[in-house]
Amino acid sequence: MTSSDTVLRATISDDGCGFEPATATSGYGLAGMRARVSKVGGTIRIRSAPGAGTDVAHRVAHAEAPGKGPESIRRMVTREFPT
Incomplete structure (x- = not known):
């Protein structure tokens, strides 16, 4: 994960068995990630x-999420909410 004054970027990679993204429909994993990232623009x-x-x-531009700093965006996208 990297962050600048204007952009937060994160990349997650694995060398697992992979899948065909166009046909992956079971579960909430990919849909949930898309929804959270979309929520912050x-x-x-x-x-x-x-x-x-x-x-x-x-990739999330801070200006696309008014009032959201890089740490709060990171928590929203990764669902690591403070306790």
């Missing part, structure tokens, strides 16, 4: 293929 990219692992990257 960001973009998400999911790259995967059977046998090739998976890369998930998101």
Whole structure:
């Protein structure tokens, strides 16, 4: 995860079994990630293929989420809410 004065970026990668993103419909994982990133005006990219692992990257411009600093955006996107 990286952050500048204007943009928060995070990339998560694995070398697992991968999947076909266009046909992945079970569960709430991908849909939930897309919903959280969209909620703060960001973009998400999911790259995967059977046998090739998976890369998930998101980008959120701070100006696209008024009143949200990089730490609160990070918590919202990753669902790491303070206790």
